[in-house]
Each structure stands twice: as C-alpha cells, then as structure tokens.
Amino acid sequence: MERIRNFCIIAHIDHGKSTLADRMIELTHAINERDAQAQVLDNMELEREKGITIKSHAIRMEYQRGGESYMLNLIDTPGHVDFSYEVSRAIASCEGALLVVDASQGIQAQTISNLFLALNHDLEIIPVLNKIDMESAKVDEVSDQIIELIGCKREEILAVSAKTGQGVDRVLDAIIDRIPAPKGDENAPLQALIFDSVFNSFRGIIAYFRVMNGTIRAGDKVKFFSNNHAYEADEVGALRLGLSPEKEIRAGNVGYIISGIKDSSEVRVGDTITHVENPCTQAVAGFEEVKPMVFAGVYPVDADEYEDLRASLEKLKLNDASLSYEPESSLALGFGFRCGFLGLLHMEIVQERLYREFDMDVITTVPNVSYRVYTTRGELLEVHNPSGLPDVTLIDHIEEPTILAQVITNSDSLGVVVKLCIDKRGVLQNQVFLTSCRVELTFTMPLSEIVFDFYDKLKSISRGYASFDYHVNGFQTTTLVRLDILLNGDRVDALSSLIHRDYAYNFGRKMCEKLKELIPRQQFDIAIQAAIGAKIIARETVKAVRKDVTAKCYGGDITRKRKLLEKQKKGKKRMRQVGNVEVPQEAFLAVLKMD
Known part of the structure; x- marks a missing residue:
C-alpha cells in the first residue's frame, strides 16, 4: 500500500486534462503504440466529436522510480458544470x-x-500550469492567481506542456512525493465503495469499486449493503486500458x-460491497444523492417502443448516475418518462446516447425546473411539468428555485x-477584480432563466472569455403562468410551458411564429394560438393548400363559380372537424433553441 497512489485530474473545460492524462499514460507505458491515440481515455464516440469528457475514466499505471515500482490509479474527470456529479464521485x-x-x-x-x-x-492539491508552450501563455500572471487561490508557494506550481510532454515527468514525481498513500487494513472485513458501473450485454453489469478495507478475491461470496443480495465474484481485476483480470484486489486499490x-436496479453507485461470511459493520459514507436541475419529458417516436425506452434508460442510468426518470403520459405524445438532468448539455448528451447506443429515437419536450406550489388549502405541491399546475383559483403562491451564479x-x-x-432577473451580489x-x-438568479440559452449567450457576448458556474441557493416567491399552445382549439400539452408573467406575451408570440414556419400546410386552415388560461395572447394561421376548383369554369355566369366555391368551403369545414394536425419533431426542438 505504501507504493499506491490514487489521484484525479480536475480543471475547467478545455484546459488540457485528457491531453495530460495521455502523456502520463505514454510515460508509464500503460498502453502499446498500436492503441495510442489522442484523448485515449475518451472512448465514447460522442466525446471525440464534441472534444469534451463526459464520463470519468479510471486507468492503472505502473511507474518505475529509484528501483521501486509505484502503482498510480488515475481518474480523468469532465470539466463542464453539467457533469460535476462525475467529478464529485472521482474525488x-x-x-x-x-x-x-x-x-x-x-x-x-x-x-x-x-x-x-x-x-x-x-x-x-498539486497545482499544474498547462499550455506553457503557447505564445499567449501568461505564466507569471496565472501563477500569481494560483498562489492567491490556494495559498501555495511558487516553486510548488508545476509548469508543463501536455501537448509536447515538457515537464510531465516532474508531475509523476510530485504525485509520488506529495500525495499520501491510501489508508486501510488488508486483513479487516471487506469494505469497497462502488463509484461507477457499465452494462455489458454478454457479462451483465460490471461494477467499478475502490477497496477501503480488506481484500476481494475471485470466487468470493459478496453482498451489497443496499439490498443484502449475495453474489459470487466471477471475476475481479484492475482497470487498465481494458479490463485486466487478477486474483485479488487489496485495500487502497x-x-x-x-x-x-x-438487473440494473440491484447495482447503485455509492453502495458498499462486503463479504457474506465476514461482513463489515457499516457502509462507506458514499456520495450524496444528486439533485436534478432541469426536467423534460422524453417520449418514444413510436408508441410501441415504450418498454424498450424504459430498458434503455435503466442501462444508461448505470453509466450515468445523475440521470433520474419516472413514468408520465401526455395527450399528444402518449406514454413516456419525465427525466431529470443536471443541465441542457446533459440533456442533449442523454438524448444523443439513447440514439447511438440503444437505437432509440425520442421526442424531448420543453425543459423546465421544479416549482413549489402552495395551495389555498394549505397544501404544498411539487410541480415538474405544466400539466401538474393546479387551477389558478386554488393557488396561493408559487416558489421557484434560485441559484448563486x-x-x-x-x-x-x-x-x-x-x-x-x-x-434574466438576476440580482448582483458581489463584484471582485x-x-x-x-x-x-456573483449573482442570485432564478434557475429557470439559465435553462434555455443563458450559457450560449454568455459565451457569444464575451467572445468566449466568460466562464460560468452555479449552485442551488433555495427558493423565492414568483409570479408564474402556464402558457398553452392551441392548434385549432386543441391544447398540445407537450408544448405548454411555465413562464414568468412579464415574459409570457413575447414568448407566446415567438412560439406561434416559429410553429407557423414548421407545421406543414393542410387542406384546411390551422389556427395556432398562445393562451394563458382562457385568454388568447397571440395567434398565427397556417393557410390552407387550396385546389383551384374554378379552373374548369371558363365564361358563363359568376354564380357557377360561386356554387363551386361554396361546395369547397363546406368540404373544408367538415375536414377541419375530422382532420388532425401532426406536429413535427423539429417543432419541439425549435422551441428549445428559440432566441
């Protein structure tokens, strides 16, 4: 155990975590030349396309120094605020x-x-100053910022270039010298913390763990603390670039x-593994339950695929513990799930992973946050979607979640x-140069205001300089209304949204204009209306595709033409009563991207 080091890499998005991990893996020869590639730990196709880390990745490296072999367990973490739960588990x-x-x-x-x-x-904490090979590098200025932030000495900051490999060997030496060896007793009862898991269609669920105390061997009878179910450890091993089977994993590893x-419900991240015969007395203090920030309905495009979507979400939750979901139904979209996400990027990634990994085509409704509704009867309701809002006459007041940004x-x-x-209804609390x-x-602002496009706008107006982080900061009383979209008088509940009264008119008008562009023309007029309760606040009309029924009338009395037009008018009136309007998938997505 004296020669084991467990460490993670933390940073803001795009500061070079994965590139630094690549250089360390190369220096310790943890990978052969044939498998070497840029961002080797980002093994998801989506991570490579977007150039970001989505999942924490663990790998074991062996490093020789002074005739001794050290075992370094590295966990590379994401940098985006939407994946901070991954970071907390790695830490x-x-x-x-x-x-x-x-x-x-x-x-x-x-x-x-x-x-x-x-x-x-x-x-x-080991401070590492990266990208010193760039012409725009401000080494002294940024070193001063680090010293001010964590109170270290200037010589403790390691200046490296992860791209060229300059100074990375000093980082490995600092890991061995500065990071303490893990504590734990190999002979005590087994106590291992599950920090991640994946689903393999051939071998079942593979759980990744960190052994706090004791030793786990292949063939041992083990049980999970949360459900008390007993299992046999068919295979245990180390996390190298792939899975590497071993006879035993000892404390600290x-x-x-x-x-x-x-069954994916049996494995929970943060659970403790122990032996059946000689169990430990208490579970490892795991991670706190994650609180979703953004809620949206996820529905299968084909209603028959509801059970497939449930199975896909179960398997995805194994790999992404911050995803939460519960069944719900909608008049327009049938049966689906109300999912909780940590942010809009997280929502986009989940939708993309469902499509790529499980071949599930889904419709996602307008995202919103959860509100507390106090009724005149003294009840407290938690409302996640607009359809759950009680009648206006029953509402005493509504509270919305706020954040410290x-x-x-x-x-x-x-x-x-x-x-x-x-x-965005923010209140400036503090300003520090x-x-x-x-x-x-530092601002306090409503969480609902950053759900849509706040981060994108912030990046564009600051030309990419501004960085943003937030955490939840309680609730405040607000004036909310439910904005409904009606097509030919029928409410489309998937397009309903809860919005602040001051912004409802503009938002409703924009939605009607956008839907007018996207809904295909029918043989009858389609009225698109935005309404608050019984009051219509905006309207657009998709005009009918008309057949020229008077084309065959050449010459003769005008009454001949009028007769044909009246006949057409009656037909259109009847068609409007029986015809239904299909809302295309682009319409749901356009509402998310509306400016």
Whole structure:
C-alpha cells in the first residue's frame, strides 16, 4: 500500500486534462503504440466529436522510480458544470488531485468550483500550469492567481506542456512525493465503495469499486449493503486500458467486479460491497444523492417502443448516475418518462446516447425546473411539468428555485455580461477584480432563466472569455403562468410551458411564429394560438393548400363559380372537424433553441 497512489485530474473545460492524462499514460507505458491515440481515455464516440469528457475514466499505471515500482490509479474527470456529479464521485475515491490551469486563460469558474469540491474531501492539491508552450501563455500572471487561490508557494506550481510532454515527468514525481498513500487494513472485513458501473450485454453489469478495507478475491461470496443480495465474484481485476483480470484486489486499490448481475436496479453507485461470511459493520459514507436541475419529458417516436425506452434508460442510468426518470403520459405524445438532468448539455448528451447506443429515437419536450406550489388549502405541491399546475383559483403562491451564479469575465465585456444577468432577473451580489482585467461577478438568479440559452449567450457576448458556474441557493416567491399552445382549439400539452408573467406575451408570440414556419400546410386552415388560461395572447394561421376548383369554369355566369366555391368551403369545414394536425419533431426542438 505504501507504493499506491490514487489521484484525479480536475480543471475547467478545455484546459488540457485528457491531453495530460495521455502523456502520463505514454510515460508509464500503460498502453502499446498500436492503441495510442489522442484523448485515449475518451472512448465514447460522442466525446471525440464534441472534444469534451463526459464520463470519468479510471486507468492503472505502473511507474518505475529509484528501483521501486509505484502503482498510480488515475481518474480523468469532465470539466463542464453539467457533469460535476462525475467529478464529485472521482474525488470521493482519491487521496489527491492535480489542479490543471490553462496558462493562456487563467483560473475559470469551474476551476474554483472543482477545487472546493476537492478541498471538502481533504485531498492533497498539486497545482499544474498547462499550455506553457503557447505564445499567449501568461505564466507569471496565472501563477500569481494560483498562489492567491490556494495559498501555495511558487516553486510548488508545476509548469508543463501536455501537448509536447515538457515537464510531465516532474508531475509523476510530485504525485509520488506529495500525495499520501491510501489508508486501510488488508486483513479487516471487506469494505469497497462502488463509484461507477457499465452494462455489458454478454457479462451483465460490471461494477467499478475502490477497496477501503480488506481484500476481494475471485470466487468470493459478496453482498451489497443496499439490498443484502449475495453474489459470487466471477471475476475481479484492475482497470487498465481494458479490463485486466487478477486474483485479488487489496485495500487502497481500484478494480472491477463481474458477478453476472442482469438487473440494473440491484447495482447503485455509492453502495458498499462486503463479504457474506465476514461482513463489515457499516457502509462507506458514499456520495450524496444528486439533485436534478432541469426536467423534460422524453417520449418514444413510436408508441410501441415504450418498454424498450424504459430498458434503455435503466442501462444508461448505470453509466450515468445523475440521470433520474419516472413514468408520465401526455395527450399528444402518449406514454413516456419525465427525466431529470443536471443541465441542457446533459440533456442533449442523454438524448444523443439513447440514439447511438440503444437505437432509440425520442421526442424531448420543453425543459423546465421544479416549482413549489402552495395551495389555498394549505397544501404544498411539487410541480415538474405544466400539466401538474393546479387551477389558478386554488393557488396561493408559487416558489421557484434560485441559484448563486458565479461569472468570471474580462473587464471589456463587464457591461454586457451584467446587462444579460439583469435581463434574466438576476440580482448582483458581489463584484471582485481578481486582476486588473479579470472580474468575478456573483449573482442570485432564478434557475429557470439559465435553462434555455443563458450559457450560449454568455459565451457569444464575451467572445468566449466568460466562464460560468452555479449552485442551488433555495427558493423565492414568483409570479408564474402556464402558457398553452392551441392548434385549432386543441391544447398540445407537450408544448405548454411555465413562464414568468412579464415574459409570457413575447414568448407566446415567438412560439406561434416559429410553429407557423414548421407545421406543414393542410387542406384546411390551422389556427395556432398562445393562451394563458382562457385568454388568447397571440395567434398565427397556417393557410390552407387550396385546389383551384374554378379552373374548369371558363365564361358563363359568376354564380357557377360561386356554387363551386361554396361546395369547397363546406368540404373544408367538415375536414377541419375530422382532420388532425401532426406536429413535427423539429417543432419541439425549435422551441428549445428559440432566441
């Protein structure tokens, strides 16, 4: 155990975590040349396309120094705020963390957020200044920022270039010298924390764990604390680039277990594995349950695929513990699920993974957050979707979740960033100049205001400089209304949304205009209306495709033409009563991307 080191890499998005992991893997020869590629740990096709890490990835490396062999267990983590739950799980499994900061961009909001997560778990922090080979690198200025942030000495900061490999060997030496060896007793009863799991269609569920105390061997009878079910450990092993079977995994180490479990509900992230015969007395203090920020309905395009969608979501939840879902039904879309996500990027990734990994084509409804509704009878209701809102006469008041938002930007775009936050009902709490040209803003604002396009707008108005991070900060009373969309007088509940009264008129008008472009023309007029209760606030009409019934009338009395037009009018009236309007998938997606 003296020669084991467990550590993770934390940083803001795009500061070079995965590239640094590549160089370390190369230096320790944990991978052969044939398998080598850029971002080797990002093994999901989606991660490579978007250039971001979505999942935490664990790998074991062996490093020789001074005639001794050290075992380094690395967990590479995502940088985006939507995947912070992945980061918290990686941190709970480690004793130390590499804090990577981009020398050209400096400290960003997510750097600070992830750092505090690590400090709460008493991790040893090793500051690493990356991208020093770039012309725009500000080594001294960013070093000062790091010293101010974590209070380290200047010589403790490791300047490296993950791209060229310069200085990476010093990082490996610092991991061995500074990060403490794991504590634990190999002879005590087995106590292992599950930090991730994946579904394999041939072998069942593969659970990844970190052994706190004891030793787990292949063939042992083990049980999970949460359900008390007993299993046989068919195979245990180490997480190298692939799965590497071993006879035993001792205290302080990271590994995987295959026990032929097929039911995904039996394996929970944060659960404890112990022996059946000699169990430990208490579970490892696992991770707190994740709180979803954004809710949206997910429905199969074909109603017959409802059970397939349920199975797909179960398997996806194994790999993505921050996803939550429960069944719901809609008049327009049939049976589906109300899913909870950590943010809009998380929602987009889940939708894409369902399509790629499970071949599930789904419709996602307008995302919203959960509100607390206090009724005149003194009841408290939690409302996730617009259809759950009680009648206006029964509502006493509504509370919405608020967040404490932290924005770091350059002083040039300070004015436009403040204006954007105030337009989103934000209240400025604090403004601190980190350096002469970088400022940190703290706002309290409603969570519902950042759900749609806040992050995209922030990036565009600050030319990519501003970084954003947030955490939930309680509830506040608000004036909400339910905005319904009616097609020919029928409500489409999948397009309904809960919105602040001040913004309802503009939003309703834009929605009607957008739907007019997207709904295909029929043989009859389609009335698109936005309504609050019984009051119509906006209307657009998709005109009918008309057949020229008077084409055969040449000459003669006008009454001949009028007779034909009256006949057509009656037919259209009857068609409108029986015809139904199909809302295309693009219409649901367009509402999400509406400016």
